[in-house]
Amino acid sequence: MLKPRLNNHRNLIDISGIWKFKIDKNNEGEKKGWNEGFSADSEIAVPGSWNEQLDNLDLLHYVGKAWYTKDIFVPKNFKDKKLWIRFDSVDYHSKVWINDRLVGTNDFGYLPFDFEITEFVQCGKENLIVLSVDNQLSDDTIPQGINTHYYVDEKRPRDETFPAARFDFPPNGGIHRPVYIYTTSLIFIEDIAVKTKLTGPSSSKVLLQLNINENISCELVVNISDNNSIFNEKFKYNGNSADIEFEVNNIDLWGLGNPNLYKLTVTLFNENEEVDSYSLQIGFREIEVKNKQILLNGKPVYMQGFGKHEDFPVFGKGFNYQSLVKDFSLMKWIKANSFRTSHYPYAEEVLEMADREGFLVIDEVPAVSLDFRKVNGGTLKSHKEFTKKLIARDKNHPSVIAWALGNEPNLVGNPDYFNGEAEKYWKEIFQNARELDSTRLLTVPNCQKAGINDPVFLFSDFISINRYYGWYEHPGQIEYGVEVLEKEMDEIWNKYHKPILMTEFGTDTIAGEHSISDQMFTEEYQSKFIEKYIELLRSKDYVIGEHVWNFADFRTPQHFRRVIMNRKGVFTRTREPKLAAFKLKELWSK
Ligand code: BDP
Numbered sequence: 001m002l003k004p005r006l007n008n009h010r011n012l013i014d015i016s017g018i019w020k021f022k023i024d025k026n027n028e029g030e031k032k033g034w035n036e037g038f039s040a041d042s043e044i045a046v047p048g049s050w051n052e053q054l055d056n057l058d059l060l061h062y063v064g065k066a067w068y069t070k071d072i073f074v075p076k077n078f079k080d081k082k083l084w085i086r087f088d089s090v091d092y093h094s095k096v097w098i099n100d101r102l103v104g105t106n107d108f109g110y111l112p113f114d115f116e117i118t119e120f121v122q123c124g125k126e127n128l129i130v131l132s133v134d135n136q137l138s139d140d141t142i143p144q145g146i147n148t149h150y151y152v153d154e155k156r157p158r159d160e161t162f163p164a165a166r167f168d169f170p171p172n173g174g175i176h177r178p179v180y181i182y183t184t185s186l187i188f189i190e191d192i193a194v195k196t197k198l199t200g201p202s203s204s205k206v207l208l209q210l211n212i213n214e215n216i217s218c219e220l221v222v223n224i225s226d227n228n229s230i231f232n233e234k235f236k237y238n239g240n241s242a243d244i245e246f247e248v249n250n251i252d253l254w255g256l257g258n259p260n261l262y263k264l265t266v267t268l269f270n271e272n273e274e275v276d277s278y279s280l281q282i283g284f285r286e287i288e289v290k291n292k293q294i295l296l297n298g299k300p301v302y303m304q305g306f307g308k309h310e311d312f313p314v315f316g317k318g319f320n321y322q323s324l325v326k327d328f329s330l331m332k333w334i335k336a337n338s339f340r341t342s343h344y345p346y347a348e349e350v351l352e353m354a355d356r357e358g359f360l361v362i363d364e365v366p367a368v369s370l371d372f373r374k375v376n377g378g379t380l381k382s383h384k385e386f387t388k389k390l391i392a393r394d395k396n397h398p399s400v401i402a403w404a405l406g407n408e409p410n411l412v413g414n415p416d417y418f419n420g421e422a423e424k425y426w427k428e429i430f431q432n433a434r435e436l437d438s439t440r441l442l443t444v445p446n447c448q449k450a451g452i453n454d455p456v457f458l459f460s461d462f463i464s465i466n467r468y469y470g471w472y473e474h475p476g477q478i479e480y481g482v483e484v485l486e487k488e489m490d491e492i493w494n495k496y497h498k499p500i501l502m503t504e505f506g507t508d509t510i511a512g513e514h515s516i517s518d519q520m521f522t523e524e525y526q527s528k529f530i531e532k533y534i535e536l537l538r539s540k541d542y543v544i545g546e547h548v549w550n551f552a553d554f555r556t557p558q559h560f561r562r563v564i565m566n567r568k569g570v571f572t573r574t575r576e577p578k579l580a581a582f583k584l585k586e587l588w589s590k
């Protein structure tokens with residue numbers, strides 16, 4: 001489904017705000033009929049994680065079930081339309097009832113889901129919405145979950161975190177992005193996919209793939225404009241999907257520093273009556289890998305930027321416009337030109353801003369630290385489905401240049417990872433993604449424990465590596481770490497002949513700690529580590545970019561390795577700069 005928008009044919013109400021909330025530690029809500037309504041423990045802000053809002057309920061580390069409810073007034077004039085509810089993301093599993101009737105379930109966090117609710121709501125009245133949410137992950141969810149007893153079975157009790165997680169960020173729960181009620185006409189445009197292919201320095205082929213909700217014969221008007229209309233034509237078609245191809249001329253390409261965008265509007269006519277229209281921003285650009293380089297519109301680009309997280313005090317993983325604006329403003333200040341949505345899809349508003357500001361984005365499927373001892377048919381199925389949903393949501397963003405189909409598989413360093421099964425798995429995951437989108441690049445950031453024989457390298461368009469020599473390995477020895485890294489990078493290049501992006505490198509740094517000697521955790525150590533790594537990366541012509549880990553400090557599950565947060569941020573969690581921020585600004589301004 002397309003992102004809901006307000007126009008002459010579509011209504012839209014944002015029903016975020018204050019909802020009622022109840023914890024369901026014993027998973028008894030459904031048995032007790034909470035879907036019919038319940039007496040709440042508390043109120044809660046939506047969007048937002050439940051973890052940092054409700055200290056009186058002690059939810060900071062809570063994993064399990066919780067319930068949300070709200071009475072929503074649906075106006076009379078929504079009658080005679082199709083009505084929908086949309087959650088931009090709920091983490092993780094959720095189930096939705098309206099007026100005590102089950103509307104649907106969703107098992108994919110970090111991504112939007114819509115349910116048609118025309119038959120469920122009463123217009124001109126209050127309607128009771130109830131939602132149950134469960135943030136317990138399992139072997140076959142993406143990302144995979146873990147239970148504390150696994151650590152014992154796996155004989156790695158010292159890895160145990162609380163809450164248990166296979167990754168280095170907390171498995172927060174809640175309604176993390178806005179919730180909408182919206183309408184469409186009875187006949188409406190379900191989806192628009194825009195594919196462009198440059199045919200010259202200022203011309204492009206355009207392939208529009210449209211889905212209409214019904215099999216009809218009708219007319220479509222396609223308009224593309226900036227200030228002036230550059231294309232306007234009528235097309236006739238039959239059925240419920242249409243492929244329309246045409247060429248546009250005199251266009252300005254989308255690129256770094258000049259993110260030219262155009263407004264595409266599709267208007268749908270049925271029996272000469274206008275029944276729907278939808279507009280979205282598009283850009284014309286081309287991305288490819290050639291020999292040692294990555295080319296944007298035929299010219300080499302070097303990526304400088306960050307791996308990030310959606311994480312902010314109190315909001316947790318909840319979307320908020322303030323940190324969206326703040327993070328882009330800091331990225332512009334520091335002269336970053338790109339980032340990775342580590343380790344999951346970010347809010348669509350982030351990609352829209354990247355489109356407008358001209359940032360390159362590597363958009364990540366949350367298959368983070370897949371443990372192949374626990375990978376099963378269900379994991380593969382969820383992974384493919386997740387990829388499909390992500391591409392369906394983000395396919396029209398010019399800023400998205402690549403899909404990261406996971407991050408650091410085999411972080412546990414299991415030797416069986418190399419027995420051929422994982423290779424088969426990744427082959428299928430990459431093939432699936434290529435069939436869904438042949439216009440973007442594919443990669444999976446690799447960890448040191450999977451090493452240079454990681455099967456993800458075989459299928460990637462460019463190689464992504466996360467390395468911490470001088471931190472986890474060879475602690476305190478930056479120069480030696482850089483030597484080890486250089487050897488390994490040369491080896492990777494010689495083996496695969498694919499350009500390399502450094503997707504993670506960094507050191508935990510406590511803002512305010514200083515030292516004249518190389519001393520881990522100080523601001524000077526982080527700054528020097530980053531400088532030395534960048535010096536090496538820039539000396540290699542097969543390196544296509546550097547993404548520092550991380551943009552900002554972020555909360556983690558509890559473990560003796562972490563003092564509340566992962567402190568590898570160049571900015572603190574509240575976005576104050578550390579010394580390294582100034583170093584990066586200097587290096588990235590060159
Ligand atoms: C890598 C992971 C990332 C971690 C980081 C670290 O990709 O999620 O936060 O290392 O340890 O393993 O700081």
